[in-house]
Amino acid sequence: MTCVYATNLDGLKLIKRGKVRDLYEIENNILIVATDRISAFDRVLKTCIPQKGEILTEISLFWFKNTEDIIENHLITGNFDEFPENLKKYEILKKRAILVKKAEVIPYEFIVRGYLAGSLYKKYMKGETDLPSGLSEFDRLPELLFTPTTKAEEGHDEPVTFDELKNAIGERLALYLRDVSFKLYRRGVEIAEKKGITILDTKFEFGRIDDKIILIDEVLTPDSSRYRIAENGKVIKLDKQILRDYLKEREKKEGSMPLEIPESVVNDIKRAYIKIRNLLLN
Ligand SMILES: Nc1ncnc2c1ncn2[C@@H]1O[C@H](COP(=O)(O)OP(=O)(O)OP(=O)(O)O)[C@@H](O)[C@H]1O
Numbered sequence: 001m002t003c004v005y006a007t008n009l010d011g012l013k014l015i016k017r018g019k020v021r022d023l024y025e026i027e028n029n030i031l032i033v034a035t036d037r038i039s040a041f042d043r044v045l046k047t048c049i050p051q052k053g054e055i056l057t058e059i060s061l062f063w064f065k066n067t068e069d070i071i072e073n074h075l076i077t078g079n080f081d082e083f084p085e086n087l088k089k090y091e092i093l094k095k096r097a098i099l100v101k102k103a104e105v106i107p108y109e110f111i112v113r114g115y116l117a118g119s120l121y122k123k124y125m126k127g128e129t130d131l132p133s134g135l136s137e138f139d140r141l142p143e144l145l146f147t148p149t150t151k152a153e154e155g156h157d158e159p160v161t162f163d164e165l166k167n168a169i170g171e172r173l174a175l176y177l178r179d180v181s182f183k184l185y186r187r188g189v190e191i192a193e194k195k196g197i198t199i200l201d202t203k204f205e206f207g208r209i210d211d212k213i214i215l216i217d218e219v220l221t222p223d224s225s226r227y228r229i230a231e232n233g234k235v236i237k238l239d240k241q242i243l244r245d246y247l248k249e250r251e252k253k254e255g256s257m258p259l260e261i262p263e264s265v266v267n268d269i270k271r272a273y274i275k276i277r278n279l280l281l282n
């Protein structure tokens, strides 16, 4: 099976090569092509993860459909057969591309956490949160937390307080988007729980078209969320954390993180993403 590390669609205007997705301008809209690239700690690996782009696209499409009653999203279609005629010659787009409405991106990541994990856990261990003592990693939080960050053009996204967010985008919009983010996450949890999956946390992005605010980017994928299942009494990670853990391990041993990962880790990641797709969609 071929791995799609990057697309070069002759005749189309490439707007941006993101860490994972290639964006093309299609009249007033955008074609988002999910490649098989993977990134961690703000760096794109040289290793390609076969099928990853297709799986992410399928999962996002599932969540767009299951959240559209909460907020309108950018999706026009993910069905290749419905793409404009001039795109039909690009077979590579099948299953991995979606046509979306172009929005003015609100430059923040809207992160919702239901469990103690990731950077929040690190902060908790340093005593830098208001959370009650006695919590362990991956414990359910007493209430949902909203921890927005900037969307940095380069380098790390930085946490912002809710007050900073209010000052930047206006109080009304900040309150609205926090509320919508909670609703979206709760919907995710509600659907995932029935399939035996726990979503620890996730991030959303929003954009503006004229005066309307819509949900953009990808939704509740294993790239943007932490997915866990329990199997034989053990908790299993089914998201990008597999890669982060591997890279950290190598850093500990060698002093730096590699840009390439071995076949076994590629397969672990691929299997995890496929598992989430199968559990959610079946
Ligand atoms: N409807 C939309 N209109 C305009 N831009 C969009 C839309 N949906 C998603 N995007 C942008 O497309 C890009 C998706 O690519 P990808 O996630 O691979 O990039 P990235 O490296 O994460 O970049 P960024 O740090 O800007 O998110 C993101 O920059 C995202 O904000």
Ligand SMILES: [Mg+2]
Binding pocket: 018
């Ligand atoms: Mg992104």
